[in-house]
Amino acid sequence: MKDLITIIIPTYKRSEMLDRAINSVLNQTYQNFEILIVDDNNPNTEYRKDTEKFMKRYKDNHKIRYIKMEKNGGGAAARNFGIKNAKGKYIAFLDDDDEYLPEKLEKQLRFMVDNKLDASFSNELILDENGFLKYKKEYKKFRKDEILKYHLTEKIIGPQTFMYKKKVLDEINGFDVVPAGQEYVLMYKTIIGGYNVDYLDEDLVKIYIHGSERISTSTKKIDGERNLYELKKKHFDILNFREKEMVRFEWYINCYRYYGRKSVFYKIYYFLILLFRFPIQTIKTAIFKVNKYFNKSRYKISN
Numbered sequence: 321m322k323d324l325i326t327i328i329i330p331t332y333k334r335s336e337m338l339d340r341a342i343n344s345v346l347n348q349t350y351q352n353f354e355i356l357i358v359d360d361n362n363p364n365t366e367y368r369k370d371t372e373k374f375m376k377r378y379k380d381n382h383k384i385r386y387i388k389m390e391k392n393g394g395g396a397a398a399r400n401f402g403i404k405n406a407k408g409k410y411i412a413f414l415d416d417d418d419e420y421l422p423e424k425l426e427k428q429l430r431f432m433v434d435n436k437l438d439a440s441f442s443n444e445l446i447l448d449e450n451g452f453l454k455y456k457k458e459y460k461k462f463r464k465d466e467i468l469k470y471h472l473t474e475k476i477i478g479p480q481t482f483m484y485k486k487k488v489l490d491e492i493n494g495f496d497v498v499p500a501g502q503e504y505v506l507m508y509k510t511i512i513g514g515y516n517v518d519y520l521d522e523d524l525v526k527i528y529i530h531g532s533e534r535i536s537t538s539t540k541k542i543d544g545e546r547n548l549y550e551l552k553k554k555h556f557d558i559l560n561f562r563e564k565e566m567v568r569f570e571w572y573i574n575c576y577r578y579y580g581r582k583s584v585f586y587k588i589y590y591f592l593i594l595l596f597r598f599p600i601q602t603i604k605t606a607i608f609k610v611n612k613y614f615n616k617s618r619y620k621i622s623n
Contacts, residue, residue, distance in 0.1 A: 324410070393497070444523070
C-alpha cells in the first residue's frame, strides 16, 4: 500500500493538547501520510498566537502542514477547509485532544483497499481526561445490507474513526455546517449517495471526555437535534414499528437533555413521557449511564 493519507486535525482553543494528537499520527505503523493542522481560532486572538507559537516546533517536519481559517467557522467548516487543501487520495480525521492507536492508518487503509470501499468506520474507546476507560463505542449489530436502516436507528458517528476517499468527500460536498450532528449527516449523505461503506471491528481511536465539557443548552443545538429527527422521519417507510420507536425515543431523550437543562418543568415533563411511553428503553438507558459512571476509572488504556 502506497496511497497518501491526509489526516485533518482542526484545532480551536486547545493548542496545549495538540502534541498528543500529532504524535499519535507520527508514530503510526503506516508512514505515507500528511498531517493537516487547521487553525480555527480567530485572527489576532491569544488562541491564534498560542497555536502559531506551538506549531513552530514542527516547521521543519515535511509531513505536517499548518493552515489557518480566515475566521472561526466551527468543526464542520474547518474540516471542509482541510478537505479542500488535502493532497491525499484518502482522508481521515482527528480532533486536537484525541489520538490514534498505532495501527489505525495501516489497518483501516488495508481494509479500504482490500474491500474496494469508498468509506469506512471503526470502534472508538471513550476515556476520561486521565486516560481511564469509560466505555467503548462499537457497532456489533451492524448489517451492511441494511446500512441506511442501521444508521437511522443506531447512528454511525465519530469522525475520528472515519476514513474516506477524497473524491467521495468532494462529490458529497463534505460536512454540512449544521448546529448538531455534522458527522451523522456526512455518513447519511454517503449512504444515500450509494457509496460502498463498511465497518472495521477494531479499536483504533481514543476519544477523551474532559471534565469541563458540558451539554449545550443553546437554541441552535436543540434546533439541530430537531432537524436530525425530521431527517430520520423521512425514511420511516423502511422502518418497522419498533425501529420507529427507537428513533422517537432518541428524540425525547434529546428533549430531556436539552430542554431539561433550561427548566425543571421540562425536565420532569420529558422524563414522564420517557418513563410511561418507553419504560424498558428508559430503564436500560439509566442502567447504562450508571455503569458508565462507575466504570470510568476501572483501568487505563495503553498503546
